[in-house]
Amino acid sequence: MNDLQTPPPPAGQVNRYRFNLGSHPQDVLITGPVPPLRSILDETPDPPSRVLIVCDEHTLPPARAIATPEETPFCVLEPGETRKNWEGVERILRRAHDAGLGRDSLFIACGGGVVSDLTGFAASVYMRGVRLCVVSTSLLGMVDAAVGGKTGCDLFGVKNLAGSFYPARLVYLPLDTLATLPPAEWKSGMAELIKTAILIPDGEDLLSLLQAGPELPRPSLRTAVARAVAYKGRIVEEDPRETGGRRVLLNLGHSFGHALESSSGLGRISHGEAVAWGIARACELGQSLGISPPRRVRGILTLLQNHGYQTAAPHPLMGEPARFIEALARDKKNRRGKAVFVVPSARGAEVLPEPPGEELLLKICGITGR
């Protein structure tokens, strides 16, 4: 789907970023190939005594490019959003324990957002915290999950009900791995990339670049990933633990999206699909309130549709409206018991000072007859 057959960048091209996230810096390296273990250890101050590589059945090939299971212990998870639960975390902890890893060990997550979220959570709690390196192999991971430091697993059917703020010291984004990314996963990551392009106050050029549709040549891909990383890193630096400030902007589309994921039954709809639908809802909400300019809203909706996303409400997989509404009210981003909503503005996006009335929310989500 995505055009990665364009000539490769100069050998060894690496975009390198450093973000200060509270107690320690996070280094993010956009590379072509997957880094071998030797390179990872070279970048790691105070080398670990032991290493555990965590991947899933789909990301075993890139994980083996880091090191072989003969060289270092592996934990291979079952793939998929529905496996993002405590059982997955426990599996990592058990493998680490069985392999005799101590507190000065390093966990390397090799995979998409699910693998990095679970491995990050496991790293944050194993013996009260071991070091973490993330090698992100999905577009979603590269533009969202890998940078920043949120970890988590689902509990009781609620997304990321348990988790931590635990930034990986080292994050690799090896663009080569995207060449084999399944179209559905590509689409999932693209929603976060579009979200970021909306958020960046001078992001019109990035939006234009994405208007071309899902076919993204390698140089554009590197540019897009680099801009998303730089933006997200800056926002997260301001507020590593999401206690206030601009970080909540990253939630654009997510209140509606998470509620859709919950009410449809976790795993039935991809995170990206849900976020894209949520962005469409945020656009309509912002326009209803006179905050999002109609021309901008039209541009965003067209962009989402060009990428094949469902933008109409209600979503066909929404499930029971009551469950959707309840999930929306319970969103983690609640402040003082009130759900927080982000909508596109003339440039970038802004947070609503008060949640909108339920009647408006219901209308925007296509829920009638209550």
Next chain:
Amino acid sequence: MNDLQTPPPPAGQVNRYRFNLGSHPQDVLITGPVPPLRSILDETPDPPSRVLIVCDEHTLPPARAIATPEETPFCVLEPGETRKNWEGVERILRRAHDAGLGRDSLFIACGGGVVSDLTGFAASVYMRGVRLCVVSTSLLGMVDAAVGGKTGCDLFGVKNLAGSFYPARLVYLPLDTLATLPPAEWKSGMAELIKTAILIPDGEDLLSLLQAGPELPRPSLRTAVARAVAYKGRIVEEDPRETGGRRVLLNLGHSFGHALESSSGLGRISHGEAVAWGIARACELGQSLGISPPRRVRGILTLLQNHGYQTAAPHPLMGEPARFIEALARDKKNRRGKAVFVVPSARGAEVLPEPPGEELLLKICGITGR
């Protein structure tokens, strides 16, 4: 067993400490009675939208002195060391979720070390972290678990294999609750108090105070708890995440003690019993290496025996020696794969630069014929 019938201190006497533990301060208040919810909220900047009180079946009475289950949601855990597992954490998370608690909530742990460790861990991961207040109702909790910020639960039969560094903002040590503490729990906490008295470089007066045996009049109890809190708080301030430095001193007796707890089967021996036995081992180890003066070792062993602790090796509940040795080698406090040992010195204690040889360890632990 303990004499708490002495005249009460002046009404409202409170010893107050503030420790800086990384991202935020921890306030510790030694009081007489259990604080009512109103007092807790008065001490909490930026009041929480919702509160969850966590206790166990034994600490329901003091928990009800904070607030009633009609006023605020309760989560009542099954009591005991063997319940310090993920199921306990999950139970707290489920109760919080069912009660609709958001990210700006407050968890109040009311109980001993197990309740505060589990509640602290749950608070650190619920929605990636909510606020925490600990009302400690056991001597062990007051002199050890409540101050500092270590949380955790056992996994795969390993003590605290999962956990976090997550200091409660507010810690109450209501001495009145100790009046009804069962003798076994009193003995459990006393081991940590003796450990602290050994560690404090000018702790001879505290050791003398404890020489009187387990009967401790209220003024002495307040003095002892206050000195233990002040010492532990200072140590933890230097090194909130136990990455080096003096904090490892607090591990005196714990390498041997944890291994004993593991090999005997979790829950068969109390933490305090295990630590006391471990302190005796550390004394013998230090004396063998010429670090612990024989006179000091004799004094410590006599003190432990006066308090009814088992100091001889092997411990009758040790179980399979191979399992004990394995647990000792795997201790969390490993540095670069080597177990860390703390032994009493002429004043205070010190860390061995290298672990002792296996032959010496076996001898000290009373393991023969391997």
